[in-house]
Amino acid sequence: MAAKAAAFTLFVILLITAFGGTLCTFYLYSEGCFAGGTFRSSRLINTIAEDYAYDIGNAYDWAVTGNDQENEDMYLQSMRNNYSQEYSNFVFELKEEDGKVLFSNYTEQAGGTYVSAHLYIGQNSYLVDGFVKDQLTAKDEFYINNQIFTALSSQRNAIIAISAVSWLLSVMLALVLMSSFGYKKGKDGIVLSIYDRIPLDLLAAVTLLVSGLLILSSGPFEWYPRYLNDTIGMSVVPVLILSILLILLICASIRTFAVRVKYGKWWQNTVVYKIFELLARLFTNRSIIWKTVILFFAYIFINAVMVVLLFSTGGLFVLVVPAGLLFNTGVLAALCLLVIQMRSLQKAGEKLSDGDYEFQIDTRNLLWDFRTHGENLNHIGQGMTKAVEERMKSERFKTELITNVSHDIKTPLTSIVNYVDLLKKEDIKDEKVLEYIGVLDRQSARLKKLTEDLVDASKAATGAVAMDLVRVDLAELLLQSVGEYTERFAESNIEAVLGNTETEAPVLADGRLLWRVFDNVLSNVCKYSQPSTRVYLAVEKKDGNVTVTIKNISKFPLNITTDELMERFVRGDASRTTEGSGLGLSIAKSLTELQQGSFSLSVDGDLFKVMLRFPAYS
């Protein structure tokens, strides 16, 4: 501790010598010392002489104005004494503007450095002409300053050397001291003194104020010695003390800043930071309503301040109006930004509600509550995507399973079909055996149809069907389908009645899949129509849609709902004695929907109606 105190003291002293030396060097340089100048040739001698002349003028003016004759004489007498050659090295004449001599201390013609000065004192103006004598005999300021000047001038190189060395040493010492500042013996880490705990900006303001006061207060003191008796007391000592105080203040500031930097986060111990921290704490952990209210009042407050400034200080008009415009434009921009962010959240919400769960908002550019909200939306989307993917996976797995199983069934089925066929060709007379073979034949054919339909139904339901969507004319397709079914209609003893197939009714679909739909529906019609009835088939173009209607009369009473009819494995006859897998309508519906069409059934008594609707293609 003692060593540190000593080092600090040494640092202060070094700074004083460094500053002092530098000041001296500047003084000598500006007086031309280094160019071989003397006191006689310096600016200083003129400065002193002009001040001297002013003193003379003031004294005379004070003596002659506002005094009665008696007092005037007394003052003039005292002036003559003060400026006699015994006390003054300046020989001069005080004249009026026109050259009339008012006062003179001439006793003999003397040579020296000539000085002339015009004086303006109150209403009067004077002229002073004089010489600073070659031989400085009287002990006045010329004498003192000559002594100091000569002394400093003779040591000028030494002074430069001393100040340079002092600077060097003080900088080195400052570095050493700065690394040791803040540490205390027996204590770990940085120890802050009370001085170090004062908020930095407050301290800086006080320090600047004090330094300013110190510099200002040095104003009244003379910067060069005036008289022999106050050489030390009145000029040099106060200036020196003030300088030392200033240097101490600078040292303390350096020290405390070093300690604060080492302590870390020095900016946190400032009034400004504390205010911002307080505002931030007021703001965070508040509900969005509170934030809005606080921001609103802040906005009102700032605008109010500007209005007050505008009306109270006319001069600031140029400054306040652009500032106000800038501020309000900024607020508008911020509001627009918030609305844009709100809009992007809305869009994300719309996408989610439309079923686009893959969509993710870029939350990097969103602010505060918007960001949290955006992240929540993203999480919903991710969750839904995962759920949908799981479902698709399980559906695909199901389709794959059905495909594989039916594929495996087909190989043994091939053998069954082939050998039943071979059996039929054998020459069998037994009626019973022939009947049994017939059953095997029918049932193996049904099994074949069932396995094929099962694969198709499962594929259509999961959408695992390759589609080639082109322009398809439904009228043409209906004609083609009826053509294909002519014989079967005749077999079932039903008559087809076509309607409205002359005009084209184009839609966007896959013709092959659409034929599957018609095939299934018409095969249904053949199977379940009451013989000797008509089936009505019509195409209609209306309101941007193309509708195909197929109506027939059911052979069996339809006591099940249309929804049930479209379920897989449900058939119109409960006994299930007729051919078919019960998958036909289900496949037709799935395939229609895959092609963006709608497939609906309606039952009115025995009237069975199928309606297919597709958006018209243009």
Added chain:
Amino acid sequence: MEGEIMHNILICDDEKDIVSALKIYLTSEGYRTFEANNGKEALLILDTADIHLVLMDIMMPELDGITATSRLREKYNIPVILLTAKSEDTDKILGLNIGADDYITKPFNPVELMARVKAQLRRYTRLGGMAASHSTLSTGGIELDDSAKSVTLDGEPVSLTPTEYEILKLLMENPGKVFSSAQIYSRVWNDNAYKTEGTVAVHIRHMREKLEINPADPRYLKVVWGQGYKIERGNKS
């Protein structure tokens, strides 16, 4: 059976029961059969015996039917009919692209299989046997001789009604082009296509019965659903 030549047919399937059933059908029609249980055996037999047609299953151990077909195509141009349990179009297209001449999906109808075998053999043995005249149109196995007003399918005469003949001629003159029912009606009947009531469709259906082995899965006279009808361009199989 054509002529006195006895045709050798290689049956390749890993399912023994199917092989024996096919054997029964083919021998009863007068063919000599060879058996293989996988693609490797099939290729070995092809190198030792004089085979005229191959029935090839797709899913087999050791060497599958697709690979075996593409290998045998490096040496032989005999007809190959694929037997497949897969009914997807992509599998059919793949099979035809690697060099198979026809395919039939399991479980198949024996009658249809026999018809396809016969058709393929006829076309294979008859290849280059007929001089094409300028008035002859041909697509695949269908040949239409306009001067004789006769149509043959794989060399066998087919009897068509005059209307059916006109429709076929129209389609064969523009292979690959799709004609709608109305267009066919106006060109063949020389009349406006008013109230056609599916007349054209019925005719086409009858023609398919005569010209195709499986009318529901035609090779030549194709239905373009919702657009019309066409004759397949080219002479692929």
